[in-house]
Amino acid sequence: MVVRRSASREPVTEAEERLLVEAAQRDPAKFGPLYENNFERVYAFVARRVQDRLAAEDLTSDVFHRALASLPRFEWRGVPFAAWLLRIASNAIADRSKRASREQDVPSFENSDSNPGSSSPLEVSADEIEERARLFRLVDELPADQRRVIVMRFAEEKSIREVAQGLGRTEGAVKQLQFRALENLRARMSRMNVSKKNG
Amino acid sequence: MAKRSLSRQLDELVETILARRGSRTGPEPGLEPEQSELAELADLASRLRDLPRQNFKTSLKNDLERRALMAATARATSRVRPVPEGYHTVTPYLCIRGAAQALEFYKKAFGATELMRIAQPDGKIGHAEIQIGDSHIMLADEFPEHGYRSPQSIGGSPVGIHLFVEDVDAMAKQAIAAGAKVLRPVADQFYGDRLGMVADPFGHIWSIATHKEDVSPEEIQRRAAAHLQQEHGAGVSLKQVPPLGPAPGVREGFSSITPYLAVRPAAELIDFVKHAFGAVETLRTTGSLGGTHAEVQIGNSMLMIGGGPEIAFEETPAAIHLYVNDVDAVYRQALRAGATSIAEPVDHEYGERGASLKDLAGNHWYIATSLAGSPVPQGFRSVTPYFHPRGADKLIDFLKEAFGADEVARYAGPDGSIVHAQVKIGDSMLEMGEARGPYQPMPSAMYLYVADADSTYKRALEAGATLVQPPADQPYGDRNASVKDPFGTTWYIATHIKDVAP
Numbered sequence: 001m002v003v004r005r006s007a008s009r010e011p012v013t014e015a016e017e018r019l020l021v022e023a024a025q026r027d028p029a030k031f032g033p034l035y036e037n038n039f040e041r042v043y044a045f046v047a048r049r050v051q052d053r054l055a056a057e058d059l060t061s062d063v064f065h066r067a068l069a070s071l072p073r074f075e076w077r078g079v080p081f082a083a084w085l086l087r088i089a090s091n092a093i094a095d096r097s098k099r100a101s102r103e104q105d106v107p108s109f110e111n112s113d114s115n116p117g118s119s120s121p122l123e124v125s126a127d128e129i130e131e132r133a134r135l136f137r138l139v140d141e142l143p144a145d146q147r148r149v150i151v152m153r154f155a156e157e158k159s160i161r162e163v164a165q166g167l168g169r170t171e172g173a174v175k176q177l178q179f180r181a182l183e184n185l186r187a188r189m190s191r192m193n194v195s196k197k198n199g
Numbered sequence: 200m201a202k203r204s205l206s207r208q209l210d211e212l213v214e215t216i217l218a219r220r221g222s223r224t225g226p227e228p229g230l231e232p233e234q235s236e237l238a239e240l241a242d243l244a245s246r247l248r249d250l251p252r253q254n255f256k257t258s259l260k261n262d263l264e265r266r267a268l269m270a271a272t273a274r275a276t277s278r279v280r281p282v283p284e285g286y287h288t289v290t291p292y293l294c295i296r297g298a299a300q301a302l303e304f305y306k307k308a309f310g311a312t313e314l315m316r317i318a319q320p321d322g323k324i325g326h327a328e329i330q331i332g333d334s335h336i337m338l339a340d341e342f343p344e345h346g347y348r349s350p351q352s353i354g355g356s357p358v359g360i361h362l363f364v365e366d367v368d369a370m371a372k373q374a375i376a377a378g379a380k381v382l383r384p385v386a387d388q389f390y391g392d393r394l395g396m397v398a399d400p401f402g403h404i405w406s407i408a409t410h411k412e413d414v415s416p417e418e419i420q421r422r423a424a425a426h427l428q429q430e431h432g433a434g435v436s437l438k439q440v441p442p443l444g445p446a447p448g449v450r451e452g453f454s455s456i457t458p459y460l461a462v463r464p465a466a467e468l469i470d471f472v473k474h475a476f477g478a479v480e481t482l483r484t485t486g487s488l489g490g491t492h493a494e495v496q497i498g499n500s501m502l503m504i505g506g507g508p509e510i511a512f513e514e515t516p517a518a519i520h521l522y523v524n525d526v527d528a529v530y531r532q533a534l535r536a537g538a539t540s541i542a543e544p545v546d547h548e549y550g551e552r553g554a555s556l557k558d559l560a561g562n563h564w565y566i567a568t569s570l571a572g573s574p575v576p577q578g579f580r581s582v583t584p585y586f587h588p589r590g591a592d593k594l595i596d597f598l599k600e601a602f603g604a605d606e607v608a609r610y611a612g613p614d615g616s617i618v619h620a621q622v623k624i625g626d627s628m629l630e631m632g633e634a635r636g637p638y639q640p641m642p643s644a645m646y647l648y649v650a651d652a653d654s655t656y657k658r659a660l661e662a663g664a665t666l667v668q669p670p671a672d673q674p675y676g677d678r679n680a681s682v683k684d685p686f687g688t689t690w691y692i693a694t695h696i697k698d699v700a701p
Contacts, residue, residue, distance in 0.1 A: 036260075068270070135243065179240070182243050186240060
């Protein structure tokens with residue numbers, strides 16, 4: 001059981017990460033911490049570029065399996081491990097897109113921007129990914145009832161009524177919890193951003 | 200109340216966000232400026248639409264852990280070497296009566312290191328391993344009831360263990376001091392090793408060797424043949440039995456062709472070959488004509504010497520190619536024994552050191568040592584008759600026709616005449632070179648053992664030989680005839696019928 005690293009802390013240092021990578025290269029069973037440190041990041045990156053949740057899960061799974069298999073070949077050249085993972089993710093997405101268009105004769109399931117005015121979603125900024133990964137991790141640190149609401153509402157895509165039934169609360173109470181949870185998240189996000197700016 | 204309404208308003212925004220599928224980056228629904236707080240929350244909500252499911256994260260983690268475990272196992276498995284570290288493909292397993300003592304002996308004798316020992320309560324060793332040099336040897340006590348029997352139970356061991364060591368002499372000395380029995384003293388071997396053999400006190404046989412010289416397989420072949428001849432010839436006890444019995448019709452101890460030197464000074468010639476070449480007299484009796492008949496062994500070959508001053512007969516001196524270990528020593532010894540020199544010892548470009556002598560009876564002796572390895576070249580015996588015919592090619596034809604000779608080698612000179620040729624009759628080599636200079640035809644006589652004297656005699660006559668004496672059984676156990684070939688050589692064609700005590 002890996003002790004959960006607080007989402008509000010800065011990511012692991014390069015030296016720490018290097019030790020983790022080298023340990024996992026010697027013993028694949030030590031891949032766990034690398035997964036924990038990077039899951040939200042990879043998922044955020046993938047989810048940003050594919051349409052549906054199943055595809056995102058599929059690809060995330062693919063990325064980590066590829067990473068585990070290729071870990072012995074990973075060479076430490078000062079590039080963060082996360083960057084390596086995201087490159088694998090890009091390749092996995094491209095492979096899948098090619099396969100899909102070949103097999104089904106459809107263009108691609110990647111998000112197509114319906115608004116020509118905005119920037120292409122394919123060019124997801126690294127900051128945006130980090131932001132989202134941080135947000136996902138912060139959900140875990142919410143008070144239990146708020147976290148349940150956020151998870152059920154967003155990750156499990158349940159309606160207010162379903163959440164209310166699941167938690168045995170009124171719909172109003174659930175909406176209240178949802179509101180507080182989001183406020184909470186916003187506060188934590190901005191606190192981190194402030195500390196980041198000042199730090 | 201304000202909060203409640205804000206939470207409701209927020210949920211409406213969330214509903215809209217969640218309902219928008221496929222387009223995640225569209226503009227947020229229009230909001231009043233005072234509702235900017237709501238806008239920020241809605242922005243978070245739109246990002247949370249990508250929140251991963253907790254189940255997925257957990258199950259992927261479990262999945263990866265399983266996979267990692269498999270990879271680790273596979274890696275660990277691949278590190279297990281099918282041939283364990285330190286072992287070679289083949290490892291001797293010795294079955295020993297008294298394995299515990301043997302362990303101590305091998306340490307002392309061969310500097311063995313004990314690697315493991317599984318002793319039983321009764322003191323017997325169920326399994327042990329030692330290392331000598333870079334090799335492992337397994338051993339255990341004998342368990343005759345299970346079919347594991349030691350050399351002492353079986354009465355010997357058909358398998359030997361060959362040790363290559365840095366210093367064979369030192370190791371052999373050490374082994375003997377520890378109690379090993381010498382089977383073969385350490386000596387240089389023709390295949391390039393220096394080697395000795397010992398038996399340990401438990402009946403196992405060990406060869407100990409140091410490699411001294413790289414010898415090509417062809418060279419080993421050649422040397423092996425020469426070695427075999429040497430083993431059964433010169434310098435080896437007369438009691439040494441040839442590896443195979445004589446060919447059909449050939450008297451024991453003889454080869455197919457034996458030169459018969461019939462000379463007037465027969466007794467002196469016998470003395471000469473003894474002194475000059477270390478010949479051993481094996482028989483001296485009275486010949487059919489009343490003179491002397493003697494047989495001597497030189498190296499691994501026999502010679503017949505007959506005649507005497509008191510009887511009338513045609514002398515048959517011959518030229519003999521005689522392989523010896525040391526040409527120079529034998530040359531000097533022969534001169535002291537009364538021979539005259541024809542040619543002093545010299546290295547010949549055909550790979551022999553040779554010298555020529557003439558003895559008191561007029562025989563030529565071409566003494567030689569092969570310069571490649573063993574003194575006697577492959578296929579040769581100590582004594583080989585040498586002919587100097589006029590028309591060597593015709594002689595070869597006759598020998599083929601009459602005696603079924605095989606032509607082994609023929610070297611022609613610029614004028615086409617034969618400088619040197621070798622033919623083989625039965626197990627014996629015969630050499631010749633066209634007559635020239637001091638090397639002129641000699642009468643010579645050859646005693647030829649064949650399987651069937653009568654039929655060979657007929658073939659010899661058909662091939663052009665002239666009759667001297669028709670086939671007849673002789674009191675000394677041979678049936679023989681004699682003919683003279685067109686080149687002046689007398690051939691006694693014989694088949695040994697029965698052994699007769701001399």
